[in-house]
Amino acid sequence: MALLDWNASLDLGVASMDAEHRELVAAMNRIHELDARAADKASIEAAIDRLVTLTKRHFADEEKHMAAIGFPDLKRHALIHQDMLKKVDVHCATFRAGNGRVERAFFDFLVYWLGAHIKGIDKRYAEFGTPAKV
């Protein structure tokens, strides 16, 4: 069973950002799937590292997009991204120090991210507008 199923409410109508969000959801589901079948710690760690890499790239791309459309709340949104990366780092460190199983709190954080961040925070730039060409 997937941790998160993609659904229409997650689509922002900004093609490049929607594509990256889908990649993030797939990367989150991969971690969940590996943990559910008790995969070895190194495999799960590699999947977590991939999520972190994709996340950093996504946040940078999203901030560029917001700058391109002149989104006025970019600074605050970027601070929220920084805070999320710090929280991801803490969960990564907990995993590395642990027995190879992913804490429920990590998955709860990832689900929250999708629910509250994409639908609540990211939606604001999507509603603000799109550049002539991204």
Ligand SMILES: [Fe+2]
């Ligand atoms: Fe996003």
Ligand SMILES: [Fe+2]
């Ligand atoms: Fe965002």
